[in-house]
Amino acid sequence: MKIFNNKVLICLGPGGVGKTTTSVSLAFKAATLGKKCLVMTIDPSRRLATVLNISKKNNKEKLVFKDDSGGELWGKIIEPQIAFQDFVKKFSTSGETVEDLFENVLFKQLTSTLKDSQDFTSIESLVVAYEKSDFDLIILDTPPIQNLTDFLDSPENMYNLFNSKFFQMIGSSENSKSLFKKFIGKGAQGVLGLLSKVTGQQFVEELLLFFKSLENLSLEIKSHSKKVDQILGDKKTAYLLITEVSQSKLIEAEEISEQLKLRGYSLHSIIFNRFIPVWFSKLKDIKPIKNDKNLQIFNKEKDFYIEKKKIIDNFCQSKLLPGNIVEVPILDGINSLEDIKSLTAYY
Amino acid sequence: MWKRCGLISLIKVYLGEWPLIENLLSNGNNAEHKSVMKLVFVTGKGGVGKTTFASAQALNLASRGQKVLLVEFGPKSQLQYIFDISKLAKIKYKRLRVPASMEVVMWNFEEVLVEFITYYLKIKTLVKSFFSSPIMKKLIKVAPSLRELVYLGKATSAYRKIGKDMNYDTIIIDAYSTGHFLALMRSPVGMMKAVKKGPMNSQCKTILEVLKNPNLVDYYVVSLAEQLPIEETIEFVDVLKEEFKIQPKIIFNKVKEPLSKEADQSCIFQSYYNKSTINQDQQIKKLKKYNINLNIPFIYENKITKIVDEVQAQIGIK
Incomplete structure (x- = not known):
């Protein structure tokens, strides 16, 4: 997949579709292709931290996996409060006021894990990692997006406040x-x-x-703001949409894709996650089921996924979608690092 | 024009000292109703079917003769797909599929805020100058947890005798997913720590009183019987209990029926399906000590409106 030749991959999608797991598996793929890859997430659940064996507390990159090809997978859990403080420190002209600010109760509220601060710190962390240019590829797992414009504008809104x-x-x-x-x-x-x-x-x-x-806070925030725009709109920055095949998720996915277009950015690929179960692609091999109840369940399942397949075909035909469409089947129990790695077979 | 605002001193603005919730209840202010209005929050990990459950439960209660308000938080509507409502209708939707005793509404942050400020400042021109100020505009955009407070304030307003009267038997709120929901619940706590006195503090205090009162508020956590959603549910329920002494009800959604015992393991479908239902039962057992309210079966439909109808029927039976 050419997508790994980019410098930044931004994974977008509605909530609960497996975005984080997919982001990590993409990073695995990049590592097996010899890239030095960083995957960043703001996922508040403990699970990913456990799987990647990364501390949630320190907001630092950690080497997770080294491939024989020389490629590396690094992971980072974005800690909004620390990322926010780092940002303020960077632009502060006086040490004392920084301390004052960090003590301010409203600032504490602002930087605690609210939606707006998650959006902002996600993008800000991307910029910080990008500027260090230690990595061939950075993959950003975005927080669940209600409104893409709000997400992409979050740095601008925050700079305006600080400015x-x-x-x-x-x-x-x-x-x-x-x-x-x-x-x-x-x-x-x-x-x-x-x-x-x-x-x-x-x-x-x-x-x-x-x-x-x-x-x-210094005026450099303004030039910093331009840098953010430049990274988000760079030719080597690719947007990826991860979604499930249900009516409401597809509508959301379509909206995200439209908002992206309005911004002048284009969608590189769509990943249909948990598409259909593995057995569905082997329907022909399934012998007649004798037990009545089991047959009944089989027929319900089969008809359901046939219908689902139709929906996706219609969706792909009626919308202007990017060239790359990836279908990942429903796989039970993706829990360990090895499980996530096994997903790379689908890219 | 600011000088004219000296008029403010002449305007009687009702400040502080809202009636505590206990007084309210004991005074029997809800005499019009046989029972006290119930507030229901529905939360859960992203993608588990919160909106589906909230809608089905609202329809279920309405079909039993209750007066129900189903609420979602803006700016993006999910309920529009379930109730065939026009995208253009902003705050109050056209009720197409909704029974007469039910209303569906999206609370939009800015609109609720205006409503709230208007209630306090009373005079429209004052409200206008308040919102047209560039400082206010900027502030409202990023003000810490203001959005969360405004929604909670609105949800609990009837109990606190603030703003418009809400004449419903049940208000069901299709709320945020677990992570953001905790931030929502914590917002009045954080604000009380930040501001120790004055109206802001007493507002937050009464909001919390309502939220913690099990006679007034129910919490439902929707989960799937899969490892990740269950882990998140346990984590969430524990925090809710520890921080707020709240015991939510747990709903399992999309529960699949097991195969008969004579399943043929050499068949790829049966062995796969069997594995997933065995895993499902193991996962549900992890929540044994919690308050499991209901298992909703997997609905073999792709259209969201049909799914909601089926879930409503299932809730109705149980």
Whole structure:
């Protein structure tokens, strides 16, 4: 598959379709082709960490597997809080304010494992790994995507926040209480006054402190933002869609593909995961089943997957899909590293 | 224009001191209803059939004469595929397949937030200036856990006597998948730690009181009888119990019927199928000590509307 000649692979797809497992198996494939490959995931479950034998806590790459060809598979579990702090440290011009910021309760809330921060730290971690250029190929397993535009825009939104020149309007002040008073006496009074009616003064004070700590982040964030766009739109960055064959998942998959097109990026491949059971491709070999109940179950299963096959054929015919379509059958018990490696046979 | 906002001081905005939930219940404020409205959250690993179960359960209760509100969180609608609702209908859907006693709605973060702010500020022009401020716009986009708080605030508003009255027997919420659901549940806890006093704090306190009250709120975790979803379910249920003293009900979805004992193991279909049902039973046993509520059989249909109808029929029987 030519896809492994890219520098970045971004695996997209609805939730619960086996994206993480697929991403790791793709990385295996790349390693067997002699590539030095890094797979990154933000999967919150403990399972992948166990399978790859990687700590969830340190946000570092770890060598998982070395192939005879010289290829290597490295894994990394993105820890949003650490990734976020690293980002802020990188752009901070003053050590003290960084500490202030990390102590700020709202910052802690912001960086805890919420959806928005997962989106942001996923992309940010990709950029960090890309810039180090230690790897031939980086595979990013994205968090379940509700809206692709939100995902791809998450760095932009975050940079805007960090770049806000909120405080330059009034100059700086020492603590939140005097800041608050200053605000109440100045132009922003309307909005902050209203906000404090709804949330209470303490919340607004925390908020002001939060923005104040952000003030010392350098302007380089802007040029960094361009770098992100460049990586996401690079010719050597390929997007891969992983999905299951059910009505609702296919609709979601189609939406992701359309949103990608709107962005000017194109979909390289689609992987239909857990497509049909292994026995289904050997229907001709199955002898007549004598037991009535078992025959009944067999017929239900068979008809169900025949229908499923029709759905997928229609889907592929009616939509403009990329050249590469990969079908991975339903395989029970993909639990160990070896199991995941066995999936590479399908690519 | 900001100067005119000095008017604020003249506006009586009701602050703090919301009635605690115990008072509410003992006061019998729900006199119109025979029983207290029930709030139901449906969660589970991605792809296990949360939306299917939530929809089927809503239809089931509605068919038994209950007044039901089925809710999903925006911005993306999953329920539109189940209820044949137009993509254009924004917050309230056209009810095509829905029984008369049932409503389906998507809560959109921005809209619920406006509703909430309007409730407090009372005056529309104030609300307008609040939301047209560039600072607010920026803030709302990234404000930590604001989205989660707003949804929880809305879900529990009727119990806290805030905002519009909600006249339902049951509100079913097709909520986030497990990881994000925990973030949702933790948002008021985090905010209370961040803000120790004032309206924000007391709001979060009453939200938590409702969420932890087993007489008001039920939690359903949908799972598949497969290793990964079960591990995630156990992890999730344990955290929910530890952090919130909540004991959710577990629903197994897509459970396959075992073959008869005379299965022919030399047949590739039977040996494969047999293995998977044996594995399935072993997995279900792992949750023995938990509160398993229901096994829903695998539905041999590909159309989501048909699947929901079948699941509803199954729930109805049990």
